[in-house]
Amino acid sequence: MDIFRTSVTLLICLFHSSLSETQSMCKGTLxxxxxxxxxxxxxxxxxxxxxxxxxxxxxxxxxxxxxxxxxxxxxxxxxxxxxxxxxxxxxxxxxxxxxxxxxxxxxxxxxxxxxxxxxxxxxxxxxxxxxxxxxxxxxxxKQETKRHDLCQHGSHLVLWVVFGTMAIYGLVMTCIVIILQVKCCQMDTSFKDRECRRKWQGVQHPTWQGFYTDTVV
The missing domain is CATH 2.60.40.10 (Immunoglobulins)
Structure with a gap:
């Protein structure tokens, strides 16, 4: 509203710049x-x-x-x-x-x-x-019309604020989910690598020492 008033004042000032000194609003204070x-x-x-x-x-x-x-x-x-x-x-x-x-x-x-x-x-x-x-x-x-317009602008502003908040919340949650998935994949990969190495190396069983009876005479 203040911007509208200032604009109107400046337009009137320019329009009356050709008036005499006693009628010009551009000389001295407004x-x-x-x-x-x-x-x-x-x-x-x-x-x-x-x-x-x-x-x-x-x-x-x-x-x-x-x-x-x-x-x-x-x-x-x-x-x-x-x-x-x-x-x-x-x-x-x-x-x-x-x-x-x-x-x-x-x-x-x-x-x-x-x-x-x-x-x-x-x-x-x-x-x-x-x-x-x-x-x-x-x-x-009339002031009633202006108040109605202000209410409409206010409601639109509230809707935009809510929409912006939801969009930011969704973006943050998406980033968090992606980060968690990347970390989980890294953990699963290291676990799988360890299991694979164990399979290729094989399991080292201990040697069993038995007692044999020499039957050869």
Missing amino acids: PPVKHAAVNSNVTVPCPVLSATEMEFKLFKGSDQVTSIYIKINDTSNNINKNKPAFSAILDVNYMDNSTSFILLGVTTNFTDLYTCEAEINYPPPFKKVPHTPQTIVLVEE
Whole structure:
């Protein structure tokens, strides 16, 4: 799994190598990676709300997918401009003035590098916020499916381990049997050689001394 994540990160890095310095993930440290299931919501951080009127822009790769213009204490003038087939809202925490885009009902097509930019429109002068947070979003299948796949891979691994163990055991036992047979044949051959030598030499019987009666007169 770690190899897959690293590969995706490197591919995104190469794909966006032609972007500007503020949008390139290949300069400095890599941005954080957020994993999400299909049809879930993903939060992409943005610069802090630091002026009365600001415009927040969200980029998917090098394309701007949405922008929201905010006036503090005048929510009726908040303008949300989303690209077709892209659903996102801007969430503002007025306790600490933190902001973030929320991607709604993400699909696998949402997997990409996201960059959030902000511009101060009021009070003047008009200027761009230098801080541009970046986030890598990886939309994956449901966790239940992944667990099922992992179980299948785990069962296959167990079968291969058992098969390998049995094969090694059979090979070791075969070697032991062959060695024992060779030793037994060597022992039988030496025994047979000794028996053959005895047969060829013959058995030396002792000479019997009898008493003979001399009958010749």
